[in-house]
Amino acid sequence: MGYGFAKRLLAATLALGVLGGCGKHNAATMEEPVAVPTAALVKRGAGGTAPSPDKADLGVLLAYEHRVQIRLPGERIAAQAAAVQAACNAAKFGACAVLGMNQSGGDEPSAMVQVRIVPDGVEPLIGLAGKGEEISERSIQADDLATAVRNNAMLQDRLQKEHARLLEFQDRKDLKVADVLTLSNRIAEIESQLQGAQQEAAQQQRRISTQLVTLNFQTTRGQESRSEIGDAFRDFGGIVATVIAFLIRAIAVLLPxxxxxxxxxxxxxxxxxxxxxxxxxxxA
Structure with missing residues (x-):
């Protein structure tokens, strides 16, 4: 009984694996757009607008990242960064979460605010951060997650089918204790893998439906130049002392x-x- 059951269990598992492999092969060789819910395909542009009907669907699922560098007077950096953080926490431009913030003072103050926000709120938030100031640099990068989403969906489908099949075996009344333990261990492994795949799918959907924005605040170029000159004057004494110390050491080495x-x-x-x-x- 135990040997025959093990053979049937192995055959069922292999059959499911073959079906999953065939599905992966077909998906890899066919260049068809991935069928995903309409809500997942909306707001995929940099500004969060839906694609117009007359444009071909490329079958991409893009996760956008924005990097913006803003120059403003040093004494205003802290207040501007705080205003951006407050607007995000209050969901002023839509759902938003502050992922990180750091700030430094001194002669060269700076700050960084990183948020994840819905697409419609990206431009208003950047506008608030750079209002009346100089946006010296801005870059947008998009990561296409279509393949990763498709592969994850196929993995979940294969695991769910295998899980359902094993549950059918588990309901049998003629199983031995060893068979029950084997089934339980395999079912636990599949459930763990399925949970990980579902968490990955949730993370992928979060990256697609929201966008990452990193705002870097720095002083103006004029303040930066004056700061460099001031640093040079402050370093003058240290440089002279370093040179004299080097000469003394050189003389001490060369004198003997x-x-x-x-x-x-x-x-x-x-x-x-x-x-x-x-x-x-x-x-002589």
């Missing part, structure tokens, strides 16, 4: 060598004079 070379030269000179004196005495 110079003394040793001078002594060696003096000895060689005395030997040469003594040799000449001996030759002169023999010639």
């Amino acid at each position: 060598v110079s003394v040793a070379l001078a002594a060696l030269g003096w000895v060689l000179l005395r030997l040469r004079r003594a040799r000449r004196a001996r030759r002169a005495a023999r010639g």
